[in-house]
Amino acid sequence: MEPDRWKQIDSLLQSALERPPEAREAFLRQACGGDEALQSEVRSLLRAQERAGGFLESPAIEGER
Amino acid sequence: MWGAELSSGDVFSLKGWLGRGMIHRSMGMGNSGQPVNCEAQGPDPAEVSGLLRAWGDGDRAALDRLTPIVYDELRRLARHYMRGERPGHSLQTTALVNEAYMRLVDYKNMQWQNRAHFFAVASQLMRRILVDHARRHNLKRGGGVQHVSLEETAMVGDDRAADLVALDDAMDALARIDPRKVRVVEMRFFGGLSVEETAEVLKVSPVTVMRDWSTAKAWLYRELTGGTTDGT
Numbered sequence: 272m273e274p275d276r277w278k279q280i281d282s283l284l285q286s287a288l289e290r291p292p293e294a295r296e297a298f299l300r301q302a303c304g305g306d307e308a309l310q311s312e313v314r315s316l317l318r319a320q321e322r323a324g325g326f327l328e329s330p331a332i333e334g335e336r
Numbered sequence: 337m338w339g340a341e342l343s344s345g346d347v348f349s350l351k352g353w354l355g356r357g358m359i360h361r362s363m364g365m366g367n368s369g370q371p372v373n374c375e376a377q378g379p380d381p382a383e384v385s386g387l388l389r390a391w392g393d394g395d396r397a398a399l400d401r402l403t404p405i406v407y408d409e410l411r412r413l414a415r416h417y418m419r420g421e422r423p424g425h426s427l428q429t430t431a432l433v434n435e436a437y438m439r440l441v442d443y444k445n446m447q448w449q450n451r452a453h454f455f456a457v458a459s460q461l462m463r464r465i466l467v468d469h470a471r472r473h474n475l476k477r478g479g480g481v482q483h484v485s486l487e488e489t490a491m492v493g494d495d496r497a498a499d500l501v502a503l504d505d506a507m508d509a510l511a512r513i514d515p516r517k518v519r520v521v522e523m524r525f526f527g528g529l530s531v532e533e534t535a536e537v538l539k540v541s542p543v544t545v546m547r548d549w550s551t552a553k554a555w556l557y558r559e560l561t562g563g564t565t566d567g568t
Contacts, residue, residue, distance in 0.1 A: 316554045326556075
């Protein structure tokens with residue numbers, strides 16, 4: 272992936288996360304300006320972010336007996 | 337300085353480095369030729385503290401000398417933890433690294449920034465130690481990783497080994513796109529560093545660390561759960 276493209280994706284993801292969940296889709300549509308691939312990429316990361324929950328939140332090997 | 341020196345290149349070079357600790361040591365790491373990792377006589381805390389400060393001041397050679405000492409100690413402690421030889425201890429990476437820090441470093445005379453830097457190098461080594469352990473565990477159980485479970489309770493029990501190996505691979509993939517985010521994950525997940533400590537080591541703001549963390553989590557989670565760009 273091109274570094275500039277990744278920076279754009281990262282930045283859009285963070286901007287979307289600053290908005291309430293119900294406003295994110297509209298924000299993405301407007302911010303991506305018709306770039307479907309970009310919109311789709313950020314949307315999938317948003318979904319992953321919403322589902323990730325406690326993923327990686329406890330340091331490794333915590334809880335092992 | 338720090339951020340540049342501790343780039344993902346270091347992560348990968350560590351892979352090649354592991355196993356060469358004995359060579360480093362025979363070139364003068366141990367004082368008086370004693371095994372550095374023996375229970376009774378560890379490395380000289382003043383020497384380790386000096387190396388840590390020198391590394392903090394940008395002396396890259398100090399990091400090269402520090403790394404095998406920290407690695408030996410972490411691996412020794414990790415073995416104890418993994419064999420359950422420390423009943424009653426809470427088994428957390430943070431606790432393990434902290435124990436290594438207290439044993440190796442003249443911690444009463446160190447500043448919190450020195451501690452953060454120690455935890456930063458330890459986090460990379462903990463990643464290697466835990467992932468190597470997990471890969472061996474997988475081999476013993478006969479074969480490749482078929483299934484990756486990533487419930488919120490992941491990293492516990494038998495699934496943990498598979499998860500760690502998959503996570504390690506995903507982190508390598510992310511490092512090719514954005515090495516700093518992988519450093520953030522290493523320090524926070526494998527080293528137990530706080531947001532502020534991570535920011536100190538990487539010489540970025542805490543807000544940047546939190547953003548890196550959330551993007552990295554999303555990216556890795558998607559990678560590990562088989563999500564695609566389309567979100568399917």
